[in-house]
Amino acid sequence: NAGVTQTPKFRVLKTGQSMTLLCAQDMNHEYMYWYRQDPGMGLRLIHYSVGEGTTAKGEVPDGYNVSRLKKQNFLLGLESAAPSQTSVYFCASSSSGTSVETQYFGPGTRLLVL
Amino acid sequence: AQSVAQPEDQVNVAEGNPLTVKCTYSVSGNPYLFWYVQYPNRGLQFLLKYITGDNLVKGSYGFEAEFNKSQTSFHLKKPSALVSDSALYFCAVRLYSSASKIIFGSGTRLSIRP
Numbered sequence: 001n002a003g004v005t006q007t008p009k010f011r012v013l014k015t016g017q018s019m020t021l022l023c024a025q026d027m028n029h030e031y032m033y034w035y036r037q038d039p040g041m042g043l044r045l046i047h048y049s050v051g052e053g054t055t056a057k058g059e060v061p062d063g064y065n066v067s068r069l070k071k072q073n074f075l076l077g078l079e080s081a082a083p084s085q086t087s088v089y090f091c092a093s094s095s096s097g098t099s100v101e102t103q104y105f106g107p108g109t110r111l112l113v114l
Numbered sequence: 115a116q117s118v119a120q121p122e123d124q125v126n127v128a129e130g131n132p133l134t135v136k137c138t139y140s141v142s143g144n145p146y147l148f149w150y151v152q153y154p155n156r157g158l159q160f161l162l163k164y165i166t167g168d169n170l171v172k173g174s175y176g177f178e179a180e181f182n183k184s185q186t187s188f189h190l191k192k193p194s195a196l197v198s199d200s201a202l203y204f205c206a207v208r209l210y211s212s213a214s215k216i217i218f219g220s221g222t223r224l225s226i227r228p
Contacts, residue, residue: 042218090157105157
């Protein structure tokens with residue numbers, strides 16, 4: 001049981017390049033989330049999904065797209081990377097979206113946009 | 115507006131001494147409160163949560179937190195600190211049964227000196 005895994009662990013991009021971050025969970029969770037973590041700002045929700053085939057915008061969705069084609073995978077795409085997207089990205093999952101539910105986090109992807 | 119504040123960027127404690135990491139919140143309704151811990155180069159790990167009932171909540175690794183409704187606080191505590199407790203701690207609040215309605219504090223770095 002690997003929990004939540006993220007690929008890649010680290011990536012350097014040039015401004016304007018595109019990339020996809022992959023999140024996978026083996027806990028059969030319905031809900032999945034993408035956050036970004038910036039110094040002094042905690043975690044901010046980018047997009048989330050309440051089930052296979054669904055996605056929704058979070059707090060800071062601009063410049064990102066997501067897809068949930070399979071229940072266990074949640075992809076985060078950057079179509080045209082900008083230096084402001086330099087951050088650490090965390091994926092999380094939970095069995096449901098209720099307020100009492102604990103989220104399980106992946107180890108993170110460190111992205112540097114030059 | 116819903117918000118979480120962690121007023122201390124860093125807390126320094128000697129090993130064996132009690133520790134407190136502060137968290138205050140502002141919500142219009144009954145909050146569900148969480149503490150997460152992040153070790154270097156790792157994702158967030160769930161420590162404990164308050165949903166309802168007893169104001170003193172016990173969690174992992176000997177941590178506990180006290181919910182104080184009148185002071186709108188949810189401080190994290192441990193009677194005797196260990197060097198291995200050194201990490202980044204995040205308080206979070208959720209209000210409604212909505213996957214997007216979770217707010218994280220900015221984080222407090224806890225440093226335990228031998």
